[in-house]
Amino acid sequence: MLRSSKGHVIVRRLIQAVPVIVLATFIVFALLKLVPGDIAVTLAGDNASDARVAEIRHLYGLDRPFLVQYGAWLWKVLHGDLSTSLLSSEAVLTSIARCFPHTLLIVVLAMVMALAVGIPLGVAAASREGSWLDDAIMTVASLGVAVPNFWLGMLLVALFALDLNWLPATGAVPLGESVGGALSHAILPACALAAGGVAEVTRQLRSSLVEILSSQQVRTLHAKGLSPSAILWRHGLKNVSVNLLTVISLLFNRLLAATVVVEAVFAIPGMGSLIVNAAIHRDFPVVQGVVFAMVLIVVALNLVTDILYNVLDPRIA
Amino acid sequence: MTDGNFTIGGPSRRDILLLAGGVALASATGLPASAQEAAKKGGILKVAAPANPSSLDPATGGSGADHSLLWTIYDTLVEWDYETLKPKPGLAKWSYPDPKTMVLDIEKGVKFHDGTDLVAEAVKFNLERNRQDERSNIKADLTSVAAVDVTGPLQVTLRLKNPDTALPAILSDRAGMMASPANLKTLGADTNRKPVGAGPWKFVSWADNESVVVTRNDSYWRPGRPYLDGIEFAIIPESATALRSVTSGEKDMAFSLPARLKPVIDRSKQLRMIAAPTLYCVQLYFNYARAPLDNVKVRQAINFALDRDGFVKATMGGLGEAATMTLPSTHWAYDKSVSTLYPHDPDRARKLLAEAGFKDGIEITMGGYNDQDSVQRSEVLQAQLGQGGIRLKFTRGTIPEISAQFFATEKKFDALLSAWTGRPDPSMTYALGFDKGAYYNAGRECDPELSKLIQQSRESENLTERAAVFARIQRFVMENALSAPIAFQYELDALAQKAEGYKADLLGKPKFENMSLG
Numbered sequence: 051m052l053r054s055s056k057g058h059v060i061v062r063r064l065i066q067a068v069p070v071i072v073l074a075t076f077i078v079f080a081l082l083k084l085v086p087g088d089i090a091v092t093l094a095g096d097n098a099s100d101a102r103v104a105e106i107r108h109l110y111g112l113d114r115p116f117l118v119q120y121g122a123w124l125w126k127v128l129h130g131d132l133s134t135s136l137l138s139s140e141a142v143l144t145s146i147a148r149c150f151p152h153t154l155l156i157v158v159l160a161m162v163m164a165l166a167v168g169i170p171l172g173v174a175a176a177s178r179e180g181s182w183l184d185d186a187i188m189t190v191a192s193l194g195v196a197v198p199n200f201w202l203g204m205l206l207v208a209l210f211a212l213d214l215n216w217l218p219a220t221g222a223v224p225l226g227e228s229v230g231g232a233l234s235h236a237i238l239p240a241c242a243l244a245a246g247g248v249a250e251v252t253r254q255l256r257s258s259l260v261e262i263l264s265s266q267q268v269r270t271l272h273a274k275g276l277s278p279s280a281i282l283w284r285h286g287l288k289n290v291s292v293n294l295l296t297v298i299s300l301l302f303n304r305l306l307a308a309t310v311v312v313e314a315v316f317a318i319p320g321m322g323s324l325i326v327n328a329a330i331h332r333d334f335p336v337v338q339g340v341v342f343a344m345v346l347i348v349v350a351l352n353l354v355t356d357i358l359y360n361v362l363d364p365r366i367a
Numbered sequence: 368m369t370d371g372n373f374t375i376g377g378p379s380r381r382d383i384l385l386l387a388g389g390v391a392l393a394s395a396t397g398l399p400a401s402a403q404e405a406a407k408k409g410g411i412l413k414v415a416a417p418a419n420p421s422s423l424d425p426a427t428g429g430s431g432a433d434h435s436l437l438w439t440i441y442d443t444l445v446e447w448d449y450e451t452l453k454p455k456p457g458l459a460k461w462s463y464p465d466p467k468t469m470v471l472d473i474e475k476g477v478k479f480h481d482g483t484d485l486v487a488e489a490v491k492f493n494l495e496r497n498r499q500d501e502r503s504n505i506k507a508d509l510t511s512v513a514a515v516d517v518t519g520p521l522q523v524t525l526r527l528k529n530p531d532t533a534l535p536a537i538l539s540d541r542a543g544m545m546a547s548p549a550n551l552k553t554l555g556a557d558t559n560r561k562p563v564g565a566g567p568w569k570f571v572s573w574a575d576n577e578s579v580v581v582t583r584n585d586s587y588w589r590p591g592r593p594y595l596d597g598i599e600f601a602i603i604p605e606s607a608t609a610l611r612s613v614t615s616g617e618k619d620m621a622f623s624l625p626a627r628l629k630p631v632i633d634r635s636k637q638l639r640m641i642a643a644p645t646l647y648c649v650q651l652y653f654n655y656a657r658a659p660l661d662n663v664k665v666r667q668a669i670n671f672a673l674d675r676d677g678f679v680k681a682t683m684g685g686l687g688e689a690a691t692m693t694l695p696s697t698h699w700a701y702d703k704s705v706s707t708l709y710p711h712d713p714d715r716a717r718k719l720l721a722e723a724g725f726k727d728g729i730e731i732t733m734g735g736y737n738d739q740d741s742v743q744r745s746e747v748l749q750a751q752l753g754q755g756g757i758r759l760k761f762t763r764g765t766i767p768e769i770s771a772q773f774f775a776t777e778k779k780f781d782a783l784l785s786a787w788t789g790r791p792d793p794s795m796t797y798a799l800g801f802d803k804g805a806y807y808n809a810g811r812e813c814d815p816e817l818s819k820l821i822q823q824s825r826e827s828e829n830l831t832e833r834a835a836v837f838a839r840i841q842r843f844v845m846e847n848a849l850s851a852p853i854a855f856q857y858e859l860d861a862l863a864q865k866a867e868g869y870k871a872d873l874l875g876k877p878k879f880e881n882m883s884l885g
Binding site: 085088089093099100103109135137138140145149207211212215218219314315319323324330 | 419429430504505506557560573575577578603605608609612616618767768771775776804805
């Protein structure tokens with residue numbers, strides 16, 4: 051039964067993903083065309099005359115009707131071609147393949163940090179609910195939500211990179227080139243990114259755990275003579291695992307978006323820098339390509355989450 | 368100070384650290400960097416560059432920020448003097464046997480990076496491509512050229528439609544960057560990312576928004592050059608981050624930084640600061656083809672209401688030069704007599720407005736950009752003009768968006784707060800900004816007298832004679848207040864102590880040819 055329902059979920063999700071992808075890319079494309087600004091002016095260069103701009107528009111097919119341009123893009127995508135940047139002629143797939151690992155590394159690292167710090171804090175706060183420890187943890191967690199990550203990033207750089215010289219202040223190194231280099235470059239941005247995540251994990255975990263720990267079921271477990279730590283770690287956490295999974299998947303999506311600012315602060319050539327630069331210049335093949343990739347990632351992530359729900363709690367079908 | 372640059376800095380903490388480790392042999396002498404032996408060879412210079420290049424093909428690119436990268440790969444037919452931008456021979460020496468003929472005599476034995484010879488045929492190929500290819504963005508620079516003839520193995524003769532003595536300066540820019548014809552022919556339309564030139568360094572790689580890497584050209588035609596084995600550009604658009612990369616020692620240099628970062632550079636002991644004037648002029652563009660700025664008195668009122676020195680202090684931390692015309696005071700064609708036309712005089716501004724029929728002041732719609740520096744400029748401007756009775760209604764947006772709305776077909780706003788990035792020859796500045804139909808002349812109209820003067824400025828080969836014509840042009844433009852120049856931005860660079868030999872240039876587009884690592 052489990053197997054067939056899992057297969058069902060996957061197929062249903064994949065079918066749902068198609069209109070999501072088309073709609074998302076169409077809306078972004080429409081937005082790029084609707085807002086003022088014209089890439090032809092950028093392409094024509096500093097000295098451009100009106101005639102030259104018109105010529106460029108024709109040369110790059112920018113004078114075709116809106117739907118024709120979108121259709122042409124979609125047609126290429128269906129044939130596995132994300133086309134090339136209008137600005138720099140780099141293949142969009144090449145850009146994404148190079149930028150995405152940088153972004154993924156700091157997001158995953160931030161995620162690991164958020165969980166590694168957030169889970170113990172949340173458990174500690176919940177198991178001593180109402181104590182000074184609980185209050186202290188919740189205060190820190192509130193701060194974590196309130197602190198802007200770019201500001202935290204700059205503070206971290208000032209301390210750990212400029213003053214102490216422990217870690218690099220800017221840039222990124224691909225994992226394939228040097229694992230140590232990649233990690234040392236990723237630690238500070240990941241910390242800046244993780245602060246909000248730590249706070250969120252802590253708060254969510256605490257409130258779900260508090261609810262579970264005050265339930266009838268836990269009272270029964272106490273009555274059975276189970277030790278408090280066994281109740282907390284074996285029964286408590288198992289019951290909040292679904293909630294935690296929801297928090298994790300939402301957090302992951304949010305961190306992917308939040309890297310835009312952190313990447314700028316740390317000069318990381320990731321997906322955020324890629325799409326910002328492209329959007330400013332209306333380089334729509336690149337914007338479209340990044341949006342397309344991001345939608346795919348989010349859809350895949352949600353799919354994995356759904357499957358895990360099913361594993362953690364078979365009642366969710 | 369004699370070279371127009373001033374350098375600020377002291378012994379670096381890193382130097383001291385290195386000394387302690389016994390590594391810094393060169394600085395162990397205790398002498399300042401300038402007193403040491405001639406430039407050392409070798410080493411890779413790591414540079415934070417402010418923008419991803421638009422293309423590494425000089426003909427198809429469009430951004431003024433490309434030049435610093437292009438100059439490492441391509442040598443130009445003509446070069447310029449760093450301080451005044453006076454043209455001087457580069458790959459070629461030029462002469463004008465008559466006003467409508469320009470002869471280029473090419474340096475002997477120059478080779479492109481692919482081993483092919485840089486001879487007359489190659490120069491002809493490049494010039495023909497630049498002026499005719501449909502992908503070329505610099506056709507407008509070479510409109511005066513009627514034909515390019517090969518008149519010797521190392522000699523090219525340009526037949527001109529009309530006298531054009533701006534050509535030497537034009538050939539010091541994109542149009543004069545020589546690319547390997549063999550490479551261009553193989554690449555077809557795919558020339559943006561695989562550059563082959565004859566410059567001091569060869570292209571290695573370009574990853575969008577990340578890096579551009581070049582390595583030494585061992586068969587470079589200038590003996591003993593370049594000093595550096597290579598340059599690695601990291602593209603860091605966020606200027607504060609770029610500066611941090613130098614402070615932390617990851618990069619050796621960051622260039623074209625905004626003035627607001629000057630205090631940060633000052634604070635950092637391990638950095639040297641270079642600041643020097645450039646042609647980059649923050650200014651107001653007017654659409655003077657329609658009301659209310661078709662009235663010269665209103666335009667003059669704006670010029671009188673501007674407190675240019677105050678603007679430099681408030682928005683540039685003092686790192687700038689008040690602009691009284693479109694050329695800075697160090698430029699070879701600068702004319703001092705024009706500089707006194709518009710002293711700061713808000714009362715005079717109000718009087719002019721009243722004469723123009725705006726007794727209670729006037730409201731002007733103005734476009735502006737939404738980056739941090741532009742917003743600050745617009746606020747200072749609003750306050751200054753307000754005192755002269757000129758109320759500004761700002762619309763802000765991204766640079767391409769607002770610029771297109773003002774200059775292209777929409778014709779929004781009466782005026783635009785923007786900048787002129789400067790051109791190697793002043794005649795280009797006036798032709799592109801004020802001549803009839805020019806893109807940067809939003810109203811597209813031009814007084815025939817000015818058109819004639821612009822043409823005349825390209826007729827003599829003699830710089831003194833040309834300067835005299837430019838003086839008349841500057842006077843005409845400023846007396847008619849066709850724009851309101853405000854301030855020239857300084858080129859601001861932060862360098863690690865070991866990065867030596869750098870000098871800023873008046874064009875504001877750094878060259879790295881004289882640099883070495885100490």
